[in-house]
Amino acid sequence: MRQEYNVKIVSKDMISPDTAYITINCPSIANNAKPGQFVNVSCSKFLKRPFGIASVNPKAGTFCIGVKVVGKGTTEIAAFEEGKEVTVLGPLGNGFDFDLDSKYILVSGGTGVFPINYAHEYLTSKNVKHIVCQGFRDKSQILMNDPSFILTTDAGDAGLKGNCCDGLNTISDEDLKDSTVVCVGPLPMMKAVGNWATSKGLKCYVSMEQRMACGIGICLVCICKVKAEAEGQEFNHVRCCKEGPVFPFEEVIW
Amino acid sequence: MKPLKVIKEEQTMDLLKAIDSQIAVKVGDVSLKSPIILASGTCNFGHELSEYYDLSILGGLSSKGLTIKPRVGNEGVRVAETAAGMLNSVGLQNPGVDYFIEHDLDYMNTLGTGVIINVAGHSFDDYIAMIEKLDPYKDKIDALEVNLSCPNVKSGCMSIGSDPVQVKTIVSELRKRTTLPLWIKLTPNVTDIKSVALAAQEGGADAVVMINTLLGMAIDIRTRRPILRNNTGGYSGPAVKPVALRMVSECAQVLNIPIIGCGGISTYEDVLEFIIAGASAVEIGTASLVHPTCPVDITKDLRKWCAENNTTLSELTGTLQLW
Numbered sequence: 372m373r374q375e376y377n378v379k380i381v382s383k384d385m386i387s388p389d390t391a392y393i394t395i396n397c398p399s400i401a402n403n404a405k406p407g408q409f410v411n412v413s414c415s416k417f418l419k420r421p422f423g424i425a426s427v428n429p430k431a432g433t434f435c436i437g438v439k440v441v442g443k444g445t446t447e448i449a450a451f452e453e454g455k456e457v458t459v460l461g462p463l464g465n466g467f468d469f470d471l472d473s474k475y476i477l478v479s480g481g482t483g484v485f486p487i488n489y490a491h492e493y494l495t496s497k498n499v500k501h502i503v504c505q506g507f508r509d510k511s512q513i514l515m516n517d518p519s520f521i522l523t524t525d526a527g528d529a530g531l532k533g534n535c536c537d538g539l540n541t542i543s544d545e546d547l548k549d550s551t552v553v554c555v556g557p558l559p560m561m562k563a564v565g566n567w568a569t570s571k572g573l574k575c576y577v578s579m580e581q582r583m584a585c586g587i588g589i590c591l592v593c594i595c596k597v598k599a600e601a602e603g604q605e606f607n608h609v610r611c612c613k614e615g616p617v618f619p620f621e622e623v624i625w
Numbered sequence: 626m627k628p629l630k631v632i633k634e635e636q637t638m639d640l641l642k643a644i645d646s647q648i649a650v651k652v653g654d655v656s657l658k659s660p661i662i663l664a665s666g667t668c669n670f671g672h673e674l675s676e677y678y679d680l681s682i683l684g685g686l687s688s689k690g691l692t693i694k695p696r697v698g699n700e701g702v703r704v705a706e707t708a709a710g711m712l713n714s715v716g717l718q719n720p721g722v723d724y725f726i727e728h729d730l731d732y733m734n735t736l737g738t739g740v741i742i743n744v745a746g747h748s749f750d751d752y753i754a755m756i757e758k759l760d761p762y763k764d765k766i767d768a769l770e771v772n773l774s775c776p777n778v779k780s781g782c783m784s785i786g787s788d789p790v791q792v793k794t795i796v797s798e799l800r801k802r803t804t805l806p807l808w809i810k811l812t813p814n815v816t817d818i819k820s821v822a823l824a825a826q827e828g829g830a831d832a833v834v835m836i837n838t839l840l841g842m843a844i845d846i847r848t849r850r851p852i853l854r855n856n857t858g859g860y861s862g863p864a865v866k867p868v869a870l871r872m873v874s875e876c877a878q879v880l881n882i883p884i885i886g887c888g889g890i891s892t893y894e895d896v897l898e899f900i901i902a903g904a905s906a907v908e909i910g911t912a913s914l915v916h917p918t919c920p921v922d923i924t925k926d927l928r929k930w931c932a933e934n935n936t937t938l939s940e941l942t943g944t945l946q947l948w
Contacts, residue, residue, distance in 0.1 A: 373676045375916060417862060418706050418915060444706075460917070584704045584711060585914035588673040590666070591689075591715045592704035608697045608718055613673070
């Protein structure tokens with residue numbers, strides 16, 4: 372049976388002025404999570420807040436999340452310190468379905484850097500060939516970067532000047548061949564990357580975000596508009612938390 | 626020193642699955658092993674929550690509101706958090722009654738709990754067609770919960786349910802077409818809920834369920850637009866409990882049919898308040914969205930309270946003494 376876990380925060384680091392990186396002790400989540408899945412974390416507000424899992428350490432029984440301050444709930448969670456008790460629900464949603472015999476191009480921006488970090492960690496541990504490309508507005512927004520990544524900034528004050536598609540264009544045809552693209556970031560980024568992948572004949576997966584309540588598929592508020600399978604129907608609403616958050620790019624209605 | 630008695634989670638669940646006459650209740654002719662029913666729209670058809678606990682400890686589960694045709698529901702954003710609750714504007718997204726009968730009705734019957742089917746519609750004809758679809762499956766259904774109260778659709782539901790004349794007419798038309806228990810789910814968005822509840826009773830309802838959500842709004846001060854794409858939504862959660870209790874209490878004084886209390890319940894004390902106010906059973910909704918397993922804790926606590934106070938919940942119904 373699945374359950375809510377009453378757990379403790381092991382550590383908290385501010386990795387930018389408005390972003391916290393929090394490690395939580397919860398062996399069950401650490402051992403069962405898949406890249407692309409998320410957890411719901413309690414605060415004093417009415418509803419829990421969803422965060423993509425950024426890393427796991429099954430041996431230590433811990434996992435990490437990145438918390439960017441966007442409202443009152445995330446302000447509170449980003450201020451949590453070591454030892455703070457929280458209630459956590461997870462792992463939730465469907466993660467990325469990685470084929471270990473394939474190769475990948477991981478693209479991220481915004482808070483998408485966190486789930487993509489976990490994907491990078493996972494693919495590295497499985498020796499799966501992959502390239503990571505990050506796109507930010509400017510140097511001050513850079514998070515979870517590694518020198519091996521392709522880095523782009525709109526301002527051009529770090530990495531390549533341009534958006535992440537400009538970064539993706541630097542990948543050789545040989546590396547592009549037969550790769551699958553996975554993108555997590557702001558909606559315009561995912562749309563642009565999806566279109567870029569399509570133009571290259573590559574399959575692309577995106578991770579959709581929507582205001583969420585339960586996180587487990589019972590309230591039907593966190594919908595994603597997707598193409599309908601049934602004839603005569605224009606579109607369908609599916610749950611980001613249950614059918615998603617990962618969707619094939621071409622199924623989403625943008 | 627005595628070793629500590631360790632009760633494993635499975636043992637607790639086994640205990641909770643055993644019938645406890647102190648918390649068993651009746652809603653008219655419908656016997657429920659517990660007063661706790663999961664409210665429509667907060668449990669879908671049971672699949673998701675059954676991953677969290679054995680739903681057979683419940684008195685019942687009320688299905689997601691069903692309509693004749695599938696509905697994709699409203700555009701997002703569909704949720705806005707408030708200080709002690711939330712607004713939703715899902716808009717009755719559901720797969721349609723035919724799909725439900727084919728795919729989910731049998732599943733609901735495997736859960737070992739009361740099967741309540743919530744039916745909604747846009748017109749009188751829709752409700753009648755729904756009852757005619759479901760009546761042939763009466764062996765698989767414990768009660769029909771008629772949704773005359775959803776605030777998130779343009780026609781039907783709340784617009785019918787806020788007019789006593791239409792409520793009486795529609796309930797009596799449905800009454801002619803089924804012998805299944807008819808529970809009428811009422812909207813609080815009326816001046817006098819007693820008149821609507823009495824109209825349901827006069828139409829032949831077996832029970833009333835109150836309350837559905839309160840119509841509300843939340844505004845984004847930066848964009849000066851409502852947060853919900855539908856502008857308004859249904860307000861639920863602990864904040865609405867006092868309103869629901871007042872309405873249950875008012876109706877209990879004038880009705881002869883049972884009441885199922887609903888609105889902001891998240892603890893066993895909340896359940897007891899509703900029962901004292903006049904409810905025979907209760908529904909838990911928004912609390913499940915926050916803590917999926919809260920009905921397990923509430924069931925444990927209710928059993929303990931009844932044992933300690935040497936009383937049954939049935940005896941407690943309607944024992945409120947007004948000043």
